[in-house]
Amino acid sequence: MSDQVNDPVPGPADVPATVPGCDPADGPDGAGGDSPSPAGWPVVSIVVPAHDEEAVIAGGLARLLDGSAPGEFDVVVVANACSDRTARAARRPGVRVLETPVPGKAHALRLGDAACRTFPRLYLDADVELDAASVRALVAAAARPGVLACAPVPDWDLAGTGLVARRVHRVHDRLVAPLRGLAGAGAYLLTGRGHARVFPMPDVISDDGWVHGSFAPHERVTVPEARTLVRPAPTVAAHLNRRVRVRLGNRQLAALGRSAAEGRLRLGSLAALVRGRRVSPLDAACYLAVLLMDRVLTRVRARRGGRVQWGTDGGSRSRPAR
Known part of the structure; x- marks a missing residue:
């Protein structure tokens, strides 16, 4: 066929x-x-x-x-x-x-x-859902001098997400939000010059990570007027599957000379969230437990070859858009 x-x-x-x-x-x-x-x-x-x-x-x-x-x-x-x-x-x-x-x-x-x-x-x-007004906001942002790529800001639909998965997501989102860049929103827009940096895209696990790493910070912007509706992993198992893919994707990007959007998350940042009461101690404990499982599974998957062809999971597909 x-x-x-x-x-x-x-x-x-x-x-x-x-x-x-x-x-x-x-x-x-x-x-x-x-x-x-x-x-x-x-x-x-x-x-x-x-x-x-x-x-x-x-x-x-x-x-x-x-x-x-x-x-x-x-x-x-x-x-x-x-x-x-x-x-x-x-x-x-x-x-x-x-x-x-x-x-x-x-x-x-x-x-x-x-x-x-x-x-x-x-x-x-x-x-991922994006409306026409957000598309226009991205197009307008891409017309600014020096901008080669841009992305919207994700809004999270937590309906149907389990309690532990919700706590883990709450912590993870607050940790990565300052580092997200062009990755994690489920959408990115490229100008013609930006496109020449990215395509032809190689067979990478993390396409948005590849895009993010293709531009200097002053060449990429996040557009607050543009919003995507993203449904995070609804269960701990689905979250682990997604995080393993992210880690394997980041390793692949590093081997290709592209920096990962997330950078390195530090325990000090988690402690600061708890001290600032942006997450609870129970949220942090759930996150750390899942993080440990995430790292163990990543090592196991990497030793088995770590091949991933499609960069998503089926968790959101069981929840039709409303």
């Missing part, structure tokens, strides 16, 4: 090979296609890699497109090695659906990226 595109709107064959404002080489000072798109063309391309996301993809696309003008967003969903009806659930006006039997999020991102029609380009996890 080859990669297939289901295109309810005009397909790539209907797009001229060169569109002003769409070539990475276009724009003043090599700005990478950051100039305004011609009238009638999309202002941003959006790639949504989706692996078995039937439960959430339709709701996420509805939130993304509601309030957008027809043709304002060029949306490409890449149904990647799905065993469910993700592709069918994603089909709606204004969305092109590409199906591939090849697993791997990086592959899905490359495939969707190749089908994009304009710059800047937004890469959005299928189980």
Whole structure:
């Protein structure tokens, strides 16, 4: 089975090979296609890699497109090695659906990226929600001089999350928030010049970590006006699976010469949270217990090869977007 595109709107064959404002080489000072798109063309391309996301993809696309003008967003969903009806659930006006039997999020991102029609380009996890106003805020931020990449701020939907998992998430979020950068929000946007730094993306576990490490601090910004709705791991087991992948991904990035977004979390930072009453001693105890299990599992997984093809877990997919 080859990669297939289901295109309810005009397909790539209907797009001229060169569109002003769409070539990475276009724009003043090599700005990478950051100039305004011609009238009638999309202002941003959006790639949504989706692996078995039937439960959430339709709701996420509805939130993304509601309030957008027809043709304002060029949306490409890449149904990647799905065993469910993700592709069918994603089909709606204004969305092109590409199906591939090849697993791997990086592959899905490359495939969707190749089908994009304009710059800047937004890469959005299928189980994360982002509305049209937030997309516009990201596009506006990317137009600022010197900005090559930007990301929204995550809001957390803790409905259905277990008590211990909620305590662990509370601590972890407060520890990593100052270090998050372009990672952890489930979305990031690249200008044309930024895109040239990131793509072609290698087969990395942590795509957002790769993106974060591609830019100096002054070249990447977090946009408070843009918010994603993210559903964290609902159980301790799901949290551990996710954290093991993060650690393995960070090791891979280090080997490739890219710094991890999180940096190194220190126990002193945890103690400061407790002293400042931002987390409780019980929260901290739960976090430390799970952290120990996390490190042990990472070592075991690394010794077994540590291969991960898809950078997410199925925890959120059992909770359809509301």
